[in-house]
Amino acid sequence: MIKVGMIGAGVMGGVHAAAYGRLSNAQLTTICDLRLEKAQKLAGPGVKVVTDYHEILQNPEIDAVDVCVPTYLHKEIVLAAAAAGKHVFCEKPIALSVEDAEAMVQACEQAGVKLGIGQVVRFFPDYAKAKDLLASGRIGEPKVVRTVRGGAFPIWSEDNWYADFFKSGGPIVDLMIHDLDWLLWLFGPVERVFAKSVHIPEQAGQDPLAHSLVTLRFDNGIIAHLEGSWAQPPGSPFTTSFEIAGTKGLYEYSKENSMPLVLRTAQGEERAKFVPESPLALEPYTAQIKAFIEAVVSDSDVPVPGQEAINALQVALAACQSAKTGDVVLLGGGQND
Numbered sequence: 001m002i003k004v005g006m007i008g009a010g011v012m013g014g015v016h017a018a019a020y021g022r023l024s025n026a027q028l029t030t031i032c033d034l035r036l037e038k039a040q041k042l043a044g045p046g047v048k049v050v051t052d053y054h055e056i057l058q059n060p061e062i063d064a065v066d067v068c069v070p071t072y073l074h075k076e077i078v079l080a081a082a083a084a085g086k087h088v089f090c091e092k093p094i095a096l097s098v099e100d101a102e103a104m105v106q107a108c109e110q111a112g113v114k115l116g117i118g119q120v121v122r123f124f125p126d127y128a129k130a131k132d133l134l135a136s137g138r139i140g141e142p143k144v145v146r147t148v149r150g151g152a153f154p155i156w157s158e159d160n161w162y163a164d165f166f167k168s169g170g171p172i173v174d175l176m177i178h179d180l181d182w183l184l185w186l187f188g189p190v191e192r193v194f195a196k197s198v199h200i201p202e203q204a205g206q207d208p209l210a211h212s213l214v215t216l217r218f219d220n221g222i223i224a225h226l227e228g229s230w231a232q233p234p235g236s237p238f239t240t241s242f243e244i245a246g247t248k249g250l251y252e253y254s255k256e257n258s259m260p261l262v263l264r265t266a267q268g269e270e271r272a273k274f275v276p277e278s279p280l281a282l283e284p285y286t287a288q289i290k291a292f293i294e295a296v297v298s299d300s301d302v303p304v305p306g307q308e309a310i311n312a313l314q315v316a317l318a319a320c321q322s323a324k325t326g327d328v329v330l331l332g333g334g335q336n337d
Contacts, residue, residue, distance in 0.1 A: 002026045002293050005056030005086075007077055008068030009033035009042050011156055012091050012118075016066055017042040019286040026064075026293045030056050053077060057084035064114075064296060066289075067091060070158070071174065072167040075100040078115070082107040087114040089292050093177045093316070094309035096169050101313055105306035116292040116302035117309035119181040123284035123291075126253040127182055130244060133251055134186060140248030142187070142222055147179040150229030151238035153207040162230075163201070163208050170199065172212045172323070173316045176228035179242070181304070181312040183216070183224055190315050190331055192217040197323035198231070207234065214319045219332070 002025060006013060009031055020028035021044065030048045032055070033039040039049040056062055057080055064087035067077050074095050081088045088108060094117050095101040108115035121127050134142060150171065154162045162168045169177075172195070184190070197212040211231040216224040241254040282290065288303065295302040318329040 002063045002087075002296055003029045003061055004064045004066055005030040005032065005053075005059065005062045006066040006068060007032045007053045007056060008070075008091075009035075009038040010068060010158060013038075013068040014042055015285050016068055016289065017044075019283075019289045022282070022286050023290055023293065025297060026289070028066075029062060030059065032056055054080070057081060057086060063087060064089065064293075070161045070167060071096055071169065072161070075104055078104045079107050082111040082113055082115075085111060085113060087296050089116045089118065089289065091118045092120075092181070092309065093117075093169065093173055093313055094306060095313065096167075096173065098310060098314055098317065101306065101310045105310065108306065114292070114296050114302050115306045116288075116295065117304045117306060118288060119178065119304045119309060119312070120284050120288050121178040121182045122185060122304065123287045125284075127242075130182075130186060130242075130251060134244070134246075138249060139244065139246030139251050142244055142246045144245045145183065145187075145222060145224040145243065146226075147183070147224070147240075147242045148227045149175055149179055149240045150211075150227065150232060152232045152234050152236045153209065153230040155207055155234075160202075165199070169316070170197070170212070170320070171210050171228040171230045172197065172214065172319050173313070175230070176212065176214065176226055176319070177312055177316050179226050179228075180315050181308070183218075183226075184308070184311055184315070187218045187220060187222050187224075189219045189311075190216050190318075191219045193315060193318040193322050193329045193331065195319040195323040197320075212319070212323065214322075216315070 004026055006016060006028060017028060020026055028047055031039040031043050032050045032053045034051055036049060036051050043049050065081040067090040071093055074090055078088050078090055168174045193216055195214040200209040202208040209231040211229045214226040239255050243252040291303045318331060322329045
């Protein structure tokens, strides 16, 4: 039984806490948050709550740390956890700079502990199916890919840290990183990046708006177009979709089409009631943590290692640079043109 201490009791902390309740090979023993009441809301029977994460790191009975704090705090906590000899599961994105991410990976390697990153999209069945479908050749040679991910601005963040792009990285680094990781997993390295982005900061009590379009050319010639948005009207549902066009066919997925049931009340309100077509015995967030725990138990490779997370971050940061300068960014040692 792997005993886990979780640091951060926000939205993702709640998701992770629920996941541990479904696992038989891991036990969440301690939850840390600066706001004790938030940790208390997630703590089940026998789970200790603390406000100083060092209490988790200093506890010899805890084997692994689950990091669910804002992105700009990842490096500090991961380095401390590695120094304490704890395995680390860290939410995405791994960090806000390649230098910080590399320091995290190096610290965990030197300490001999596992570092897994929560790029959960690989565990969503429709996204995971793409890997097998491409290998089977059913849609032929892939040529063009399109992904969409977004919704309203995430207003739930503590102290509104998502609105500070120096802390969150904006929709490209925080949101689109999911699709970037998935695409690199499917198609390998990216050669060329071009991006356009609109960012309207918070003003007059209104939520900030941000919308980004990114075009990638992979080393193998595949072209991908990604759309990431925090610009939908408040209350808009979060949506994801993708299309992979090959020489023999098209594989497409839309969250809206796969969960279509909508309730309309007599008052005219409309609220989506999502019913998946194929309910999963193990939902994706639980599956990714289960895979990480199994890697710790068996001393095998974690499903999303730090270096793969760095690769996705490099592309995201190249997109941010392109959006800022208006120039194409070439990766892999090329020169911008």
